[in-house]
Amino acid sequence: MEFLTPMGWDEALAMKADRPDALPLAGGTDVMVELNLTAHRPAALLDLTRIPELRTWSTTANEHIRLGAGVTYRQVIDELADQLPGLAMAARTVGSPQIRNRGTVGGNLGAASPAGDSHPPLLAVGAQIEVSSKTRGSRLIPIDEFFTGVKRNALAPDELIAAAVIPTARGPQQFSKIGTRNAMVIAVCSFALALDAHTEVVGTGIGSAAPTPIRADEAERYLTEVLQGLRLWRRRSPLPESVVRRFAELVAEAAAPIDDVRGTAVYRRHALSVLARRTLTWAWDEYWATGQSAA
Amino acid sequence: MTLRTESSTSTGRIGDSPQRPDATLKVTGQFAYSSDLWMEGMLWGSTLRSPHPYARIRSIDIAPALAMAGVQAVLTADDVPGINAYGLDHPDQPVLAEDVVRYQGEPVALVAADHPEVARLAAERIVVDYEQLTPITDAMTAVGHVDWNTPGRTGVPSLHPDGNLVRHVKIRTGDPDPKADVVIIGEYDVGMQDQAFLGPESGLAVPAEDGGIDLYVATQWLHVDQKQICAALGLGPDKVRLTLAGVGGAFGGREDLSMHVHACLLAIHTGKPVKIVYNRAESFLGHVHRHPARMRYEHGVRRDGTIVYVHATIYLDGGAYASSTPAVVANAATMGIGPYDVPNVRMDCYGAYTNNPPCGAMRGFGTVQAAYAYEAQLDRIAAELGLDPVGVRCRNALHEGSRVPTGQLVDSAAPVVELLHRVEALPLPPPVDPSRLDLREQPGGVSNTTHGEGVRRGVGYAVAFKNVGFSEGFDDYSTARVRLEIVGGEPVVTVYTAAAEVGQGLVTVEQQIVRTELGVEKVVLAPADTRVGNGGSTSASRQTYVTGGALKAACEAVRAEVFDVAQRCYGRMVRGLRLVDGKVVSDTEGGIGSLADLLADTVVERTVEWRHRPTYPLDPETGQADAHVQYAFAAHRAVVDVDTELGLVKVVALDCVQDVGRAINPQAVRGQIYGGSVQGLGLAVMEEIVVTDGLVRNASFTDYLIPTILDVPPMRVELLEYADPHAPYGLRGVGEPPTISSGPAILSALRQATRQPLTHIPVHPDHLIGGPVALTNPE
Incomplete structure (x- = not known):
């Protein structure tokens, strides 16, 4: 197995173009476990840890965060909890402190596991994934189009993930994850919610309950329409219980879970409805309370 | 409890909580576990395991594995020189499967190669032709019961020559048909728990010039391993010598053999040291679990x-x-x-x-x-x-x-x-x-x-x-050897026992017992190996009791000899002798002399085999x-x-x-x-x-x-x-x-x-x- 060590981004793209079978390696928290546990042996590893610009984030002109693919969960938690609260909440649920110190959002996207903790909050806010190749330059893939199958994403063989471009929060966000222990657990299912008080749009993301991470489109549409229709954004009043319940039902219906060793399909659907109900209640309470205190 | 009344300035006696002798090494990451073993020129062993829970083996073709560069040996059941069966209670488990595999993960063939990756890849190239059979996966079904305690199921295939019932224990006491006001009936089932020790199964087998083998391995009971390895290798106990390697947890999961015989077979076959380390997935298949x-x-x-x-x-x-x-x-x-x-x-x-x-x-x-x-x-x-x-x-x-x-x-x-x-x-x-x-x-x-x-x-x-x-009448004993000598003017006790330290702190307790019994501060623990007698199993909550008991008894024997020496030096019998802080002291006559002076070049060594009271x-x-x-x-x-x-x-x-x-x-x-x-x-x-x-x-x-x-x-x-x-x-x-x-x-x-x-x-x-x-x- 070859170990490729590009010292810069252009060199990395050149190597990936030259060796499309090379597996990118960032924190190694997923790749190394795979290597240790399975007989899978990639032809080459492309070590991206020597490229400093991947480890940085910046704010773009239109209030988005451009999150370098090598930014760790620890950085997200410490530096971006205000701008990207949903992603930061998800990052807090990843593994152990050691894993959060090494693991990266870019790596999570690269692995594209249906259980990846970063994915639901990125779906909920409509992030875009910036990918690059040596010959074609950069392009932005909407997160909705990024996950193409179980552990598959929309990258071409010669492309690398450069960054995630994520709108900063304009309203309360929540993330909840079910696991059968209280830390260091892969999601049995997870749910992210983002309320955008400017556009008055609701975003969602569901993890571990379908072949890929997905949005709950119907639930988003329903809640967006109800909130607008009832003028609830402006009235800042509590949500009717029936709305919360219907939203939760629609989230559960959006999922396509299976029975596996981590949980049953029936349980996953049920749990998603509970998480949807609770996260919506927390998010709306926060929105309402902020408005109360502001008023 | 007279021991508590002895006055001593020393700490680390029984009832104290002295630091473990391996504490610093363990918390600084420098303790050598069995997976850290290394020897110049050693080979790496890999195990091919059955993917099926129950299958007949039609044929095994090792040629593709042997053809790989770097492969030094590929072994199957035919290469087991002794009895191809082992087991703690009775030998029913093959070292390597012969004509049938009875569980997923059962070892089928072994490879030794000069790199672990080569060994693993070579094992994958071995071609085993299996005829899959329908597994029996429920205990009640296996023993032919149709309901609780109710025989009547026929036609259940036997997985072993004597059928599928390993043991039935009956307890009957009192009135067989008692009457009660209220009857509560409950049914419960418990899943299969794993010991989940952190240090995977691992060890290093080194072929010796005398045709024997030295095995360094993480285990709970060196002597019961040795007995089973001897039978499988067809060698006597003088030719199969075990030394305890650093054990990363056990909880019962290291009472059975895992890679022990496999590494020995490969080492004997190649004439080179062979190391085997399981990865985590293999470890889950490579040791027994708690019974569901x-x-x-x-x-x-x-x-x-x-x-x-x-x-x-x-x-x-x-x-x-x-x-x-x-x-x-x-x-x-x-x-x-x-x-x-x-x-x-x-x-x-x-x-x-x-x-x-x-x-x-x-x-x-x-x-x-x-x-x-x-x-x-x-x-x-x-x-x-x-x-x-x-x-x-x-x-x-x-x-x-x-x-x-x-x-x-x-x-x-x-x-x-x-x-x-x-x-x-x-x-x-x-x-x-x-x-x-x-x-x-x-x-x-x-x-x-x-x-x-x-x-x-x-x-x-x-x-x-x-x-x-x-x-149930098992001859449950431990052996301890205690050696007291003067080194550099100071009394030093060396403890020899085959009892396995698996993380529980037996090594600390051994030092405490010696300090208490012999009043000697410096207690050296010799590596646990089979050169000293059976230390019994590190299980059943027994080591402090039984090896502790053996060590206490060995110390008492040493102490009696020291008192003899002291009285000979003193020229007469002295009452109420005790050992305190490296000195022999009499309750009635005060200090008799320091151990350093009394013993000089004399080495006092005693070995004791100690048993708890019998069971039936x-x-x-x-x-x-x-x-x-x-x-x-x-x-x-x-x-x-x-x-x-x-x-x-x-x-x-x-x-x-x-x-x-x-x-x-x-x-x-x-x-x-x-x-x-x-x-x-x-x-x-x-x-x-x-x-x-x-x-x-x-x-x-x-x-x-x-x-x-x-x-x-x-x-x-x-x-x-x-x-x-x-x-x-x-x-x-x-x-x-x-x-x-x-x-x-x-x-x-x-x-x-x-x-x-x-x-x-x-x-x-x-x-x-x-x-x-x-x-x-x-x-």
């Missing part, structure tokens, strides 16, 4: 809560090979009524062969499973009769002087009532403060699943009942016998918060009171109680090897979950010290009891919080919310 159990308990009680009778049936799934199943069956049967005084008992416990992973020893050894059943029954009795759960337990509790269902007299302290009252009296944790949300205090933890919604609290109690040491086999029809050495007791109180909508659990408190007879090392004793309680917590709420149709579905720490720090509450631990007059220093084995009662206490608390029956252990979120869907269902 199906249990039916019928308790007949009077209206006041007095238990009139217990009728119980237990099936233990032993998997493909016997391992220690016969002894586990006896334990589950004899301890299976719990620490309760029941006049009329009918117990039937069966151990079965199936095509599931082999099961054997794990901390608690058959009593863990039964405790889930008997303690659930006690709670149901209390609920049915409107009584207090602790009160019902106290009403029926064993006492010193009681007889257990085997007829054996409980002839030392059995403070069940006091343990319960003390644990009940410990302060309860305060309720969660809703105004100050800390996700770490909520079920689900930082995963942010509840801010208090749906959370209900429950409190539960359970009592552990465990035999200490080997039972169970009567095959009634199970009556003085089968056990010592009984140990612990009581737990668990407080849980359950998210009743999501079925997630936070154990809020897990407090324990245990009678330890004498705390030789209080810190180590508490460590055993903390660790044991957590291992029990794991089985209660998360730990299960999920096996479907004989195939393991979660052979990794990604999906076999063990508790993290956020799953473990702060624990209050209280020690009682009621000396057992039969045991050295009055001590009682401590390692296992906390593992037995912590889980049932948690289940009790969970039932109180959820009002769900929770008859499958570990509980799943589905069960806690009352859902119909269980992850694993018995057939």
Whole structure:
């Protein structure tokens, strides 16, 4: 197995173009476990840890965060909890402190596991994934189009993930994850919610309950329409219980879970409805309370 | 307890908590575990395992593996020079499969190569032609039963020549047809728990010039390994020498052989040192687990809560090979009524062969499973009769002087009532403060699943009942050699024993015993190896008792010789001699002289083989016998918060009171109680090897979950010290009891919080919310 060590981004793209079978390696928290546990042996590893610009984030002109693919969960938690609260909440649920110190959002996207903790909050806010190749330059893939199958994403063989471009929060966000222990657990299912008080749009993301991470489109549409229709954004009043319940039902219906060793399909659907109900209640309470205190 | 009255300036005697001799190395990451072994020019071994739970082997083609560059040897069953069978109870397990494989992961062939990756790839190239057979995956089916305790199923294929019943233990006492006011019947099943030791199976076999082999390996019992390896290699014990390598946890999972014979075969065949290290997935397939159990308990009680009778049936799934199943069956049967005084008992416990992973020893050894059943029954009795759960337990509790269902007299302290009252009296944790949300205090933890919604609290109690040491007439002994000499003007004691330190702290206790008995500060522990006699197993909570007993006796022999030397020097008999701080002192005449002066060049060395009092086999029809050495007791109180909508659990408190007879090392004793309680917590709420149709579905720490720090509450631990007059220093084995009662206490608390029956252990979120869907269902 070859170990490729590009010292810069252009060199990395050149190597990936030259060796499309090379597996990118960032924190190694997923790749190394795979290597240790399975007989899978990639032809080459492309070590991206020597490229400093991947480890940085910046704010773009239109209030988005451009999150370098090598930014760790620890950085997200410490530096971006205000701008990207949903992603930061998800990052807090990843593994152990050691894993959060090494693991990266870019790596999570690269692995594209249906259980990846970063994915639901990125779906909920409509992030875009910036990918690059040596010959074609950069392009932005909407997160909705990024996950193409179980552990598959929309990258071409010669492309690398450069960054995630994520709108900063304009309203309360929540993330909840079910696991059968209280830390260091892969999601049995997870749910992210983002309320955008400017556009008055609701975003969602569901993890571990379908072949890929997905949005709950119907639930988003329903809640967006109800909130607008009832003028609830402006009235800042509590949500009717029936709305919360219907939203939760629609989230559960959006999922396509299976029975596996981590949980049953029936349980996953049920749990998603509970998480949807609770996260919506927390998010709306926060929105309402902020408005109360502001008023 | 005269020893406590001796005045000494030294610390690190019994009753103290000195630092472990390996503490610094372990906390700084420098301790050499068996997986760290290395030798110039060594080869790496790899094991090809069966992918099927049950299949006939039609042929094995090793040529493609042999053709790989770097491969030094490829071996199959034909290359086993001795008897191709081993086992702790009886040899039924092949070193390498011959014509049939009986479980997924059964070793089929071995490769040695100059690089571990080459060895692994070569093993993959071996072509095995299997004819798959239909696996038997249920213990009750395997033994031909159509219902509880009811034979009648015919046509079940036999997995072994003598059928699928490994052992049936019957206990019959009292009235066979007793009458009771109220009858409580419950059925329970316990999943397969893994020991989940962190250091994978590993070792290094080095061929010797005399045609023998030196094996460095992580194990729990060097001599029982040696005996089995000798038989497989066709070599005498003088040619098979074992040395304990650094052990990264055991919990019963290292009582059976794993890579031992394999590494020796490859080393002998190639003439080179061979190292084998399992990876985590292979480790899950490479050692025995805790027996899954199906249990039916019928308790007949009077209206006041007095238990009139217990009728119980237990099936233990032993998997493909016997391992220690016969002894586990006896334990589950004899301890299976719990620490309760029941006049009329009918117990039937069966151990079965199936095509599931082999099961054997794990901390608690058959009593863990039964405790889930008997303690659930006690709670149901209390609920049915409107009584207090602790009160019902106290009403029926064993006492010193009681007889257990085997007829054996409980002839030392059995403070069940006091343990319960003390644990009940410990302060309860305060309720969660809703105004100050800390996700770490909520079920689900930082995963942010509840801010208090749906959370209900429950409190539960359970009592552990465990035999200490080997039972049923087993010749259970330990050997210790103690050598006292003067080195550089200072007395030094060297201890030689084959007893395995597996992390529990025996090495610390050994030093404490020597310091106490011989008054010598500097105690060197020689590596544990087979050059000294059998040290017995590091299991059954027995090493401080039995190896400690042997060491104490060896020290006493050395001390007697030293007093002889002293009196010869002094020229006459002196009364009341003691060894204190490197000096011989007389109670009547004061200082006699320093050891350095008295001994000079004299080396005093004594070897002692020490046995606990004898035990006796169970009567095959009634199970009556003085089968056990010592009984140990612990009581737990668990407080849980359950998210009743999501079925997630936070154990809020897990407090324990245990009678330890004498705390030789209080810190180590508490460590055993903390660790044991957590291992029990794991089985209660998360730990299960999920096996479907004989195939393991979660052979990794990604999906076999063990508790993290956020799953473990702060624990209050209280020690009682009621000396057992039969045991050295009055001590009682401590390692296992906390593992037995912590889980049932948690289940009790969970039932109180959820009002769900929770008859499958570990509980799943589905069960806690009352859902119909269980992850694993018995057939």
